[in-house]
Amino acid sequence: MTVQIKYCGCQSEEDYKLLIETKADLIGFIFAESRREVDPKNVNRWIEKYGKPKKLVGVFQNATLEKIKEVVNTVPIDIIQCHGTESIHQLKEIRDHCNKKIYKALPFSENIIKEIATYGKVSDALIIDSVSQGQFGGTGIPFSWKEVPNMMRKAEQIGITCFIAGGIKPDNVSELMRLHPHGIDLSGGIEENGKKSVQKIETLERMIMR
Known part of the structure; x- marks a missing residue:
């Protein structure tokens, strides 16, 4: 099984131009309060200028259905994260009203297998991310990967894809690849001075493709 690559936190025209030339399967834009938050109208301009060769993911956090629909009507995203x-009810509502695939991010915990079984029923894919000092996602810190094989097995049982996120970098991605994740999701791990780095991306992709 070929690992899927998602590069998230695309926050500028320069980032977008770089990421569409990579081996990524998915490019993510954050439409939630974050230092990487982007304006939907700007994103749409980048897409119109450079095309849409990759699947696009819109990332939301406890957003209203109206907010999500507004973005979906502006940006040609393929997936709502x-x-x-x-x-579960909210995910069903979003899926039914927006007619898009749904990815759900889950914080890693001792109950993660049960959470995968629960949320996998209404999601096309799950993204398991780390929690640090109460912050979920964007921590730059990996969680313990020893449970990755069990998480992949549970996801396969219910027929969904499971991504691993949180603190993945070129210098540790080989360790993760040995555990055979379905997909990996990176943002800060491929950045230099707040911008996506072609050098880090090329290094990481060499490690993955070996």
């Missing part, structure tokens, strides 16, 4: 405490 919910990165907050959205309930």
